[in-house]
């Protein structure tokens with residue numbers, strides 16, 4: 132089953148996409164088909180470099196979301212298509228965390244970064260600290276007032292992804308007035324130290340600790356939004372970002388689904404299997420239904436985020452947790468149907484299992500996301516009114 136086959140039945144559910152947008156998605160899928168066979172073995176030396184080159188090449192070929200309401204829907208489906216190849220392709224198109232810069236930076240900074248992101252540069256996010264990534268309100272990374280109105284940043288962020296590939300990071304700090312602000316920090320500044328840690332999965336991008344040693348920034352160009360608007364920026368960004376992550380993970384589960392279906396059909400066709408047993412058929416059917424349902428939910432969450440709907444954050448948090456849980460479960464159920472060969476480290480099903488594990492933490496650890504959703508739902512139930520803004524900080 133090819134990746135686009137999953138999307139074809141959903142056409143009527145995404146009225147925002149006109150025939151040209153669909154053609155662009157097909158073209159994107161075709162280019163992935165052409166470019167991916169040249170990839171080095173996943174996780175080998177050169178894997179991360181190739182992923183960055185792929186991002187630049189796809190950018191050069193003009194693969195980006197169309198303007199207007201079709202944009203977030205197109206990007207969600209593009210993430211799904213990329214995910215079917217490998218979860219490490221999660222940044223092969225799109226603005227990613229750079230969206231915060233384009234939305235909240237000054238006009239000059241946003242203009243410069245529009246060019247850089249369209250050329251394939253990558254922006255990382257540095258929010259988590261040792262006290263716990265799910266407690267962003269308690270961050271201690273400090274911006275002190277320096278000479279000439281500059282801020283000097285000192286602190287340590289941990290578990291940061293895109294650590295060695297990002298050209299810049301959106302860093303969440305305590306500003307000189309003690310409020311949480313978001314600032315853009317150049318990755319190459321001498322005071323920025325990066326310590327790589329080997330992850331269990333999602334090895335495509337460098338991951339680890341980002342230390343800031345008295346790094347000067349000019350708030351006139353590097354501050355995103357107003358001083359003190361860090362939490363607002365964080366929550367608004369993740370309302371749009373989480374559905375994209377979810378769609379990518381669901382794509383990865385769909386990719387494993389395709390491998391399993393092809394393997395079973397091939398074994399049946401050559402007579403190794405006289406017939407396909409019911410447990411395999413049921414697993415294929417159940418996984419397909421769950422992946423499709425969660426992808427539709429991710430599309431809805433993307434739409435709501437783009438429209439600034441008051442429930443966008445809630446749907447993104449719950450949809451991320453439920454969608455990743457679905458992808459993890461689908462792959463856990465499907466992989467044994469391949470047999471022991473699917474347990475080889477080099478097998479895509481084995482890689483998918485390890486990679487998806489990372490998304491149980493990244494972009495929001497699930498118990499915190501479900502709990503935060505519960506708080507919001509309870510607040511709206513007691514108020515008898517539409518959903519309230521969550522009191523609880525949802526994690527990166």
Ligand SMILES: Cc1cc2nc3c(=O)[nH]c(=O)nc-3n(C[C@H](O)[C@H](O)[C@H](O)COP(=O)(O)OP(=O)(O)OC[C@H]3O[C@@H](n4cnc5c(N)ncnc54)[C@H](O)[C@@H]3O)c2cc1C
Nearest residue numbers: 256257258259263264265290291292489492493496526527
């Ligand atoms: C692959 C990967 C990529 C990542 N990328 C990034 C990135 O690019 N940038 C970034 O900033 N971060 C990143 N992270 C960090 C991620 O956002 C955090 O792991 C996540 O927010 C959870 O934070 P934590 O791991 O510090 O766990 P904690 O916040 O310490 O939580 C650990 C557990 O304790 C629970 N807990 C919290 N409070 C309580 C309590 N009062 N009582 C009992 N239990 C409690 C939590 O719910 C959770 O189950 C990444 C993580 C991974 C694994």
